Each structure stands twice: as C-alpha cells, then as structure tokens.
Amino acid sequence: MKKISLLLAGLLSIFLVACSNQKNADGKLNIVTTFYPIYEFTKQVAGDKANVELLIGAGTEPHDYEPSAKAVAKIQDADAFVYENENMETWVPDTLKTLKNKEEKVIKATGNMLLLPGGEEEEDHDHGEEGHHHEYDPHVWLSPKRAIKMVEHIRDSLSKAYPDKKAAFEKNAAAYIKKLEALDKEFEAGLANAKQKSFVTQHAAFNYLALDYGLKQVPISGLSPDSEPSASRLAELTEYIKKNKIKYIYFEENASQALASTLAKETGVELDVLNPLESLTEKQTKDGADYISIMQANLKALKKTTDQEGAEIAAEKEEDTKTVQNGYFEDSAVKDRTLSDYAGEWQSVYPYLKDGTLDQVFDYKAKLTGKMTAAEYKDYYDKGYKTDISNINITDKTMEFVVDGKSKKYTYKYVGKHTLTYSKGNRGVRFMFEATDADAGQYKYVQFSDHNIAPTKAAHFHIFYGGENQEALFDELENWPTYYPSKLTGQEIAQEMLAH
Secondary structure (H helix, E strand, O other), X not given: OHHHHHHHHHHHHHHHHHHHHHHHHOOOEEEEEOOHHHHHHHHHHHHHHEEEEEOOOOOOOOOOOOOOHHHHHHHHHOOEEEEOOOOOOOOHHXXXXXXXXXXXXXXXXXXXXXXXXOOEOOXXXXXXXXXXXXXXXXXXXXXXXXXXXXXXXXXXXXXXXXXXXXHHHHHHHHHHHHHHHHHHHHHHHHHOOOOOOEEEEOOOOOHHHHHHOOOEEXXXXXXXXXXXXXXXXXXXXXXXXXXXXOOEEEEOOOOOHHHHHHHHHHHOOEEEEXXXXXXXXXXXXXXXXXXXXXXXHHHHHHHHHHOOOOOOOOOOOOOOOOOOOOOOOOHHHOOOOOHHHHOEEEEEOHHHHHOOOOHHHHHHXXXXXXXXXXXXXXXXXXXXXXXXXXXXXXXXXXXXXXXXXEEEEEEEEEEEEEEEEOOOOOEEEEEEEEEOOOOOHHHOEEEEEOOOOOOOOOOOEEEEEEOOOHHHHHOOOOOOXXXXXXXXXXXXXXXXXXXX
C-alpha cells in the first residue's frame, strides 16, 4: 500500500511539474481580473500574450464578493492582478495585505482617476435588501470616455511590469481604444441634442455617463425588477412619475411583467434596461455580446428618453444644501475656538494647482455646475489659492510659516470671531488670532476659515493674514490660501476636495 501511495505521489509530482513546464513553455502571462469590464479591458490589452482569468462571474456582486482560499492563491500566483477600485471591490485591500511581493503586479484600473462622492443605493436592489454605500462612486467604466483612460492605464501598467511585451500591449490597446473612441463618438452624436436630459434609473450607476455626455441621472429607490412595490410606495411613485411626466424608468435587468403591467396601468410609464455591465450572462456571452455592443444597446435605450421633449426631472428627495458647511447657520451656534483646532503640519494646495494635479477637480466642477469652464475654474482657484507660504506648522500656541525653505515662528493668542455675509446670502466665520511677538510683521494678524462654526479639529483651512489690523482682513474675499495635512499626497487632496 505504501509503495502504491509513493508511486501515486511520484506520478502526481511529475504531472504537476509537466503542467508547470507547459504553462511556462507558451510564454504567456497569467493575469487574474475581478469582474467583467476589467476582464474585457485587460484581455483586449494583453491579447495573445496572456491568459486572462475572470474571478467574479455572473450572479455575484463585485463589492460583496469574498474570495475563497483558492481565489486568493490564484491572485498570489498570478503574474498580474487587475481590479477596478477599492470602492467597487471592497474586499481587495484586505486581500492584498495577505499577499507577498505583489506590489509590482497589482494594477488598479482607475489609476489616478478621481471619483465622485458615493451614496446610499436603492433599498431593493439586488446588492442586498438594506442597500449598500459607496464612499466614492466607482462606476466609471460606464462612460466610454473613462473606459479609454482605464484601458490606457492597464496598458501602461502591464508595459511597465513586463517591458518585453510592451510593443504588443501598445498595439493591442491602440486597436481597442480606436473602437472605444468610435463608441464615444456614437454617444456624443446620439446625445448632443438631447431634448430631455434627465433619465430615471433603478440602479444609481450611470452618473459618470450622464456627466460626460451632458445628461442628468435621477436615481429612484424602492423598486425591484422582480417584485411589485408596496401599496404606499406605489402611491408615492405614481404621484412622482405623473408630476414629472416621466416616460421611462431604466432597470439593470428585464423587470417582471407584473411590475411592468402595474406601473404602466397606474402611471403610464414604460420600463427599459440600462445594463451596468458588472457581468455578462452565459447567454450574452454565447450570443457574442461584449462591452461595446452592450454600451451601444444602452445608448439606444437612453435615446428613448433623450429623443423626447421633456423638462428637467427633480429628484424625489432634494439634497439639503443649506448646511453649516455651505454657510447657513444661526448666530447662537457660533462658538469660540482655540488654536489647537488647527494644530498640525499643513501644506499649501497651490503647487498642486500649478502642476496640474487639481485639473480633474476643475473638470468635474465645470460638468457638475455648468457655471464656468474647467479653464475658468482653474483661473478662479489660481487667484484664490495663490501664496508663497508652502507650509504652516501649528501647535496650540504657535504658528510657523515656511517660505522658500525659510521659516518664521510666532506665538499667538485667540482674540475672537467675526461672521461675514456673502453676496449669495450665505455666511462664513473667521476665527481671529494675534501674535504676541513684536516682530511678527505681516503675520501679526491671522484669521482662519474652515467651514466650521464651533470647536472641532480642522480637516483643512483657508488662512488670511496681514500686519495692519483684523478689520482689514475682513475685506479679503478673493485670495484664500488653502492648506491640507502635509501627510496627504496631491492625489489624496484632490479627491478630498472633490468629495467636500
């Protein structure tokens, strides 16, 4: 028996070695990807230079996925692991901590792309009965413009990791990007003259698509594709749909006939599909569907709304914009603060504006508000952020200002607060400090504004300073040098600015 066991072990060993040799003999990389669009983009870049594996198949949510020991082993053994973003595959950061020597092989497909703030998604969506929360919205692949950037980043990352295959990666990527650019032009042409810019979705995944092509996504909660809403929810929806004259509601999959019939009968609304492309079904794969064909189908579905005349559709629950952070508060809520609220090591954001790190922020602002172009926003913030003070280091009693590598440090006392009323009707509070040093010069009088009105640790701040008096600083409304913690990278600061 022992001889037989040894024989079997030997044969198994020979088999494994043979398989391993065969695997290496074809010269192909083994790349593990997470969910469909990442698989598709990576496969298109890698071509015949790699075996690309899809980790998460149809029916499993990428953010809810929990990798098995086998899956973790696949990631560990792969020549490269490609995922979208930790805000989508929420399990990735913890998984990566368990791996050894993976830094050079791990590729985050979004790269340095800034993400929009996320939010709570619909209660009845398949992600779970209680919904889920994205700190930042990860659904960037649903905009062809951003899909191109993801492909470019995957291309560059693989080329850096495996320079001997760079030429093939670049050639493959160029061919696929050409197709994505054609898709982008289809979206631009199809949506450029939209008669109705608002579209209503059951899955709040299409914000980037909307933003990049001049539309507005209006997510709606309390609807599931396979069940009818409650009587009370149906009544609310009926009123909302009729009030806003909504013609279509888009689901991520075909809704049940019962739901379609109920909504059609009660409201006259029609249901259609916008595919979030988190996976492909077996049938779709068999039929030859891919990212481009499904996005073309999404465009066709969207045009059913955009080709019809219609007014802007309001969200069911409008966001409260009259918050303290936006400058709306009672006088009684304003409290004195100490310098310890601002204690820490801080860096100016101005260098990041000058080197282009903040350009994405301005692009987003332009698309979100429509008030100014990205270039105009950059000019506006250039005036606002401009300063020669690169760093400010603060304790509970002192401030150190660093200019051209030289520092000046003074001791300060708190001297009060002052509320300003702006032209838009909102207000801001300046917290005032005065140097006790006779030689403080232009740093004698200092004011902080951080959008807070009571004691709390500042996450960032705007600073005003001068040598004349506190009152003279109240008139400064165009230049507000801005500082974030020194430990943050420019990319992290840009993301924070966009989120808040």
